[in-house]
Each structure stands twice: as structure tokens, then as C-alpha cells.
Amino acid sequence: MLRAVFPGSFDPPTFGHLNIIERAVGIFDELHIIVAVNREKKSLFSPEERVSMMKNLVSHWSNVRVDMWDSLIVNYLSKEQIRVLIRGVRGVADFSYEFDLSMMNKGLNPSIETIFMTTDPKYFVLRSSAIKELASFGGDISSMVPPIVAEALKKKYDRASF
Numbered sequence: 001m002l003r004a005v006f007p008g009s010f011d012p013p014t015f016g017h018l019n020i021i022e023r024a025v026g027i028f029d030e031l032h033i034i035v036a037v038n039r040e041k042k043s044l045f046s047p048e049e050r051v052s053m054m055k056n057l058v059s060h061w062s063n064v065r066v067d068m069w070d071s072l073i074v075n076y077l078s079k080e081q082i083r084v085l086i087r088g089v090r091g092v093a094d095f096s097y098e099f100d101l102s103m104m105n106k107g108l109n110p111s112i113e114t115i116f117m118t119t120d121p122k123y124f125v126l127r128s129s130a131i132k133e134l135a136s137f138g139g140d141i142s143s144m145v146p147p148i149v150a151e152a153l154k155k156k157y158d159r160a161s162f
């Protein structure tokens with residue numbers, strides 16, 4: 001049975017994340033989505049809110065599980081006895097960062113294999129930080145995030161105009 005983990009901040013989940021998830025579900029028998037809790041990193045949505053949105057978005061897949069994790073991702077993989085870590089890459093800047101991260105994880109646990117999935121060209125400009133900024137100014141984000149996320153962003157920024 002092929003199992004994989006897709007970790008991220010998902011602050012908030014976007015169509016870019018969902019595209020990677022959908023493609024990973026087509027390859028792996030079981031996918032664990034890990035919402036990383038990083039108390040050092042300021043997030044707009046609480047870990048609980050991010051988990052709740054993600055659970056809602058993947059509820060139609062019976063082989064996808066959403067967990068929250070506040071420690072090293074390699075520890076989650078060891079606990080679940082999963083070897084494959086999936087990361088999405090939008091371009092060379094992402095790759096450079098992700099490559100370093102994968103080297104670090106390999107150093108911590110040599111049995112881990114990081115698999116990079118390149119973004120779908122439709123989504124390569126999507127990033128949570130830019131979407132939050134756009135939403136904060138009342139911009140139209142309906143092509144970037146699912147409706148429940150757009151609604152949650154709207155509530156956060158308390159704007160009625162998008």
C-alpha cells in the first residue's frame with residue numbers, strides 16, 4: 001500500500017494545494033494532509049480553522065486524512081511509518097527552498113523520500129500570502145480559492161465587497 005504525506009501551512013488552502021492533493025490521490029492509496037502548527041510563524045487562520053477548512057475540502061475522498069502536527073514532519077512520518085513526503089513546486093525559487101528542506105529531512109531520516117510535484121500551469125501564480133493580501137483589499141479571489149475559503153477570508157477581513 002502506497003502512502004504519502006503532504007504537509008503545509010495551508011493558511012488558507014488554495015486551488016493550487018487542492019490540485020496537488022487531487023493529483024497525489026490519483027497516485028497514492030492513502031494521503032495524509034498535515035496542517036503544520038508553527039507558533040513562531042504568524043498565521044491568519046488558527047490551526048483548528050485550517051484543519052476544519054481542509055477537512056471540508058477533501059471530505060469526498062475516503063482515502064485522505066487531515067491531521068494537525070506541531071513537531072518535526074519527519075517525526076510524523078516515523079510515527080505513521082510513511083516514507084513519502086510530497087511537496088509542490090511553482091518554480092525555481094520554490095525548488096531551491098524545497099531542495100534544502102528535503103536535504104535536511106533526509107539528514108534527519110535517510111529513509112524519507114521527498115517527491116516534488118510541479119504545479120499545474122493554471123495555478124503557478126497562486127500563493128496563500130498574495131491571496132491574503134488581495135483579500136484584505138477586497139480583491140476578487142474567487143478563481144484562487146474554493147468558496148468556503150473565500151467566505152472565511154471575507155469574514156476575517158470583514159469586507160462585504162468581494
Ligand code: ADP
Nearest residue numbers: 007008009010016017087088089119123126128
Ligand atoms: P509552507 O509549507 O511552505 O508554509 P504552503 O502551506 O503555502 O507552504 O504550501 C504547502 C505546499 O504546497 C508546499 O510544498 C508548496 O510549495 C505547495 N504549493 C503551494 N501553492 C502551490 C501551487 N499553487 N502549486 C503547487 N504547489 C503549491
